[in-house]
Amino acid sequence: MSEPLPPPPDLAALRSGQTIALFLDFDGTLVELADTPDAITVPSNLHERLCALADRLGGRLALVSGRAIVDLERHVGPVALACAGSHGGHCRDATGRAVGNVPGGLPPRSLADIRDFAQEHGFALEDKPHGAALHYRADPSLEERGLAFARDIAAEHDLDVKRGKFLIELVGRGANKGSAVRAFMDRDPFAGAVPVFVGDDVTDEDGMCAAADLGGFGIAVGDRRNEQAKYNLASVAAVHHWLGL
Numbered sequence: 633m634s635e636p637l638p639p640p641p642d643l644a645a646l647r648s649g650q651t652i653a654l655f656l657d658f659d660g661t662l663v664e665l666a667d668t669p670d671a672i673t674v675p676s677n678l679h680e681r682l683c684a685l686a687d688r689l690g691g692r693l694a695l696v697s698g699r700a701i702v703d704l705e706r707h708v709g710p711v712a713l714a715c716a717g718s719h720g721g722h723c724r725d726a727t728g729r730a731v732g733n734v735p736g737g738l739p740p741r742s743l744a745d746i747r748d749f750a751q752e753h754g755f756a757l758e759d760k761p762h763g764a765a766l767h768y769r770a771d772p773s774l775e776e777r778g779l780a781f782a783r784d785i786a787a788e789h790d791l792d793v794k795r796g797k798f799l800i801e802l803v804g805r806g807a808n809k810g811s812a813v814r815a816f817m818d819r820d821p822f823a824g825a826v827p828v829f830v831g832d833d834v835t836d837e838d839g840m841c842a843a844a845d846l847g848g849f850g851i852a853v854g855d856r857r858n859e860q861a862k863y864n865l866a867s868v869a870a871v872h873h874w875l876g877l
C-alpha cells in the first residue's frame with residue numbers, strides 16, 4: 633500500500649516564489665460526477681470565476697477535458713480560456729485560435745459497429761465529434777465485455793482505447809492530455825511557468841507526467857490511486873477551495 637498523498641501547499645504560497653500554470657480537468661475535478669454525461673450540475677458562474685483566476689495567473693490556466701470543446705461549451709457556455717478537449721486532441725488558446733490540428737471522427741463503419749454493440753449489450757453510447765464512449769455506470773458488470781470489444785475494434789480500425797470512470801472510449805490515435813500540456817507549455821503565456829495538473833482520472837495521469845517532466849507536478853482529486861501525482865485534494869469542493877473559486 634502506498635502512503636496517502638499530502639494536500640498541496642496553498643496556491644498563494646506556491647505562487648509566491650515562482651510562476652505557476654494551471655491545467656484543470658473538468659468532470660470529477662471542477663464538477664461533481666453524475667449518473668450520465670448530461671446530468672452534471674455546473675456550479676453557477678464557474679466560467680466567470682475561472683476567468684478571474686486565469687487573469688490573476690496572467691492567462692496561464694487551461695481546461696483539459698475528455699469532453700469535446702463543443703460539449704464543454706454546451707454545459708459551461710462559451711469558453712474564453714485556453715482549452716483542450718477530446719482528451720487533448722483539440723487545443724485552442726484563450727482567444728479561440730487553434731493550437732495544432734482538430735481531430736476527425738471515427739471511420740463510419742467502426743461507429744456503426746460500436747452503436748450496434750452498445751444497443752445489444754446495454755451500454756449508454758456517447759457519440760462525440762472525435763470518438764465514441766461506452767458508459768456502463770448503470771451496470772458495472774459490463775466492463776470486461778466492453779473492454780474486449782473495444783480492444784478488437786481498436787485493432788481493426790487503428791484506434792486508441794481510453795479508460796475513465798465506468799467509461800471505455802474509442803478515439804483516433806495519438807493525442808492525450810500530456811500532449812496538450814506540452815503544446816500549451818511551448819507557447820505564451822504558459823512558456824517558462826511551472827505546470828500544475830489537477831485531475832481525478834486515469835487519462836489525467838498523462839497530463840501529470842508531462843507536468844512533472846516540465847518541472848511541475850500533479851494533484852490527484854478524490855480517492856483513486858494515482859502513481860503520478862505529488863499531492864491530493866479530497867473532493868471537487870476541495871479543488872474549488874484550493875483554487876479560491
Ligand SMILES: O=P(O)(O)OC[C@H]1O[C@H](O[C@H]2O[C@H](CO)[C@@H](O)[C@H](O)[C@H]2O)[C@H](O)[C@@H](O)[C@@H]1O
Nearest residue numbers: 658659665666667668669697698699796797799
Ligand atoms: O477528462 P474529463 O473532463 O474528466 O472527462 C472525462 C469523461 O467525463 C465524462 O464522463 C464521466 O462523467 C460523467 C458525468 O459525471 C459520468 O456519468 C461518467 O461515468 C464519467 O466517466 C464524459 O461523459 C466523457 O465524455 C469524458 O471523456
